[in-house]
Amino acid sequence: MLDVRKLRLLRELAHRETIAAVAESLNYTASAVSQQLSALEREAGVPLLERTGRRVRLTSAGRTLVDHAGTIFAVLEQAGADLAADHAALTGPLRIGVFPTANRAILAPALVALSTEHPRLELMVTELDPILAPGALRTEALDIALVQEYDYVPVDVDPALDTEPLLAEIIYLAALSPGALASHQRSQWVAGTPGTLCHTMTVRACQAAGFTPRIRHHADDFGTVLELVAAGQGVALVPELGARATPPAVALTPLPTQRRTHIAYRRGTGTHPAISAARTALHSVIRRSRSG
Template identity: 75%
Template sequence: MLDVRKLRLLRELAHRETIAAVAQALSYTPSAVSQQLTALEREAGVRLLERSGRRVTLTPAAMNLVAHAETILAVLEQAAAELAGTRTELTGTLRIGAFPTAVRTILSPALVALSSNYPRLELMVTELDPVLAPDALRAESLDVALVQDYDYVPVAPDAALDTEPLLEETVYLAALSEDPLMTHAESAWIASTPGTLCHRMTVRACEASGFTPRIRHHADDFGTVLALVAAGQGVALVPELGALACPEDITLTPLKTQRRTQLAYRRGTGNHPGVLAARAALHEAVARRFSTQTEIARSSGHPGGFTRVAPP
């Protein structure tokens, strides 16, 4: 019989690619991970890993086993969720991960509702870039997370996760004048840290307009980005949630580019009472924000770009 814990290590190796990364994510030592994977090979009776020096790659048999492991782990998560659903009161810990602008605008009101409705539910929030959220969900350091993709930066589905649409936003060119994106080929640019989705979106949107942006400043907080734009330090691409407190002297020019935010959770956990409660609270928070922002846009003439996505 194959050991589920060893299958999980193999699944993580398929995602993280190195034994050291698996060990760090799951709080093992690298030698312990290697020993467990060697034991899994013995249990399977076939070679699962190809070793070349310090590098390890998965064999075709291992990749097939990883696909089965995803199904097995999802069924176990579903069983645990159904057991949790038999309890009379929602208790325990719910760990939620979100990007900074969502923490301020969407997650905060959702937390108020969750705390009020479920006083014995312990809420834990982690602020992180969406690109890191899938790994955190698979490692079980998060239960629910907000993940993203942009036009020009598609994100491949993760077999370990289920997702559902939450919000779509327009991306704006933030500048001191109302000029098309293509006119800023020689401008200084402000972008997020390299490796983030926001940074890749900025680079690829500019490349689609025929130039590579000359990035002078890096900032991950959109409030800081807008302050730099207002100070004449460059131009930037900012999604709707990041532009809610935009300085008056900045012009926001809407682009065709969209940012899409989804709720993500491990396969099989969607009906866990805690995850269900978080899903409902976050959709309600978006509905309230959408309604309020639409009213503000109508009264101020600001081009509101929210599209609320109804829960499934």
């Protein structure tokens, strides 16, 4: 019989592409990952990996097994959710991942509601860039997370996860005076750290307007971004949640593009009482915010 723990390693290899990355994500050594994958090949009775020098890729049999692994893990998660539903009260840890601008505006009031209604839940929050959240969910470092995508930066569907829409935000051009995006092709820009969704969104939105931005400053906190704009250090793209404390000197021009936030969790866990309670609390925050 195939070992579920080894299947998890194979699935992560399909996502992360190198044994070193799999080892880092799961706190294993690379040699331990290699040994476990070799053992899985022996259990399967067919080659699952093709090794060329230091590179490893999945064979067709390996990809087929990864597809089946997704179903297996979802069934196991659903079984755990069904068992948890028999408990009278919600207890134990609930690990939540959130990106910075959603922490204060969305998650904080949701945590108040969860703590009040379910005092025995052990709420554990990790702030991280949403590009890292899917991997943290797959490896069970997180149980539920807020993830996002921009019109110009669609996110690939992860078959290991279920998602549901939570919030859509306007994207603003932040500058010292109102104006069209195309008018700033010679301006200096402030953008997120390279590799983040915010940085990619800025580059692609400007390219769609016909130019590549000249990025002078990198900052991931939108409060810092807006202060840099107010100081005349450049212009920037800022989503609605990040623009709540805009300095008086900064003009915000709405653009025809959006940032969309989704709630994400592992397939099969959506009906788990703790996950369900968190989903309800998050949606309630958005409803109150919009009605207010």
